[in-house]
Amino acid sequence: xxxxxxxxxxxxxxxxxxxxxxxxxxxxxxxxxxxxxxxxxxxxxxxxxxxxxxxxxxxxxxxxxxxxxxxxxxxxxxxxxxxxxxxxxxxxxxxxxxxxxxxxxxxxxxxxxxxxxxxxxx
Numbered sequence: 262x263x264x265x266x267x268x269x270x271x272x273x274x275x276x277x278x279x280x281x282x283x284x285x286x287x288x289x290x291x292x293x294x295x296x297x298x299x300x301x302x303x304x305x306x307x308x309x310x311x312x313x314x315x316x317x318x319x320x321x322x323x324x325x326x327x328x329x330x331x332x333x334x335x336x337x338x339x340x341x342x343x344x345x346x347x348x349x350x351x352x353x354x355x356x357x358x359x360x361x362x363x364x365x366x367x368x369x370x371x372x373x374x375x376x377x378x379x380x381x382x383x
Contacts, residue, residue, distance in 0.1 A: 265330050269352045272330065273303040276348075276355045277380050279325030280307040283318045285357065291368070291375040302352045304372065308363050312341030318357045319346040326350065 267275065273290050280288050285307035293299035309315035319340070326332055332350065339346040344362040348355040356368060369377065 267330055269302045272326070272350060272353045273305050275326055275329050276305040276322050276350070276353055277307075279322035280305065280318055280355070280357070281380070282325065283309075283314060283321045285309055285314070285318045287363075288380040289369065290378040290380065291372055292378070293372060293375050295376070296372060296374045299372070299375075301349075301354045304354050304356060304368060304375070306356045306358070306363070306368055308358055308360055309341075310360075312359070315341040315344075315346055315357050315359060319348065322348055322355050322357075
């Protein structure tokens, strides 16, 4: 499939859709565009309930973005056994956490000036 041009906000929602496909919980999109010294435009954060689900969510995000936009992440880090994973699409960074790691990193608090959109989960 050819590359589809999407704006950064659409890319954040495509990432979130990949998370929803594997039933990730507490999905939040943080808009960092007006936050001073922000490292990217959007963070998309979610929680997985197990190592296996974390890896499945990470793979689902990669597939959703590749299939929709034709892009691979610029960088990836972490996996289920680490308790977290990150997919860096430069303007959008996806974070998948196990509950204790999400609490530890507390990105929502660290970037408290960001506009937050909570997505519904089943």
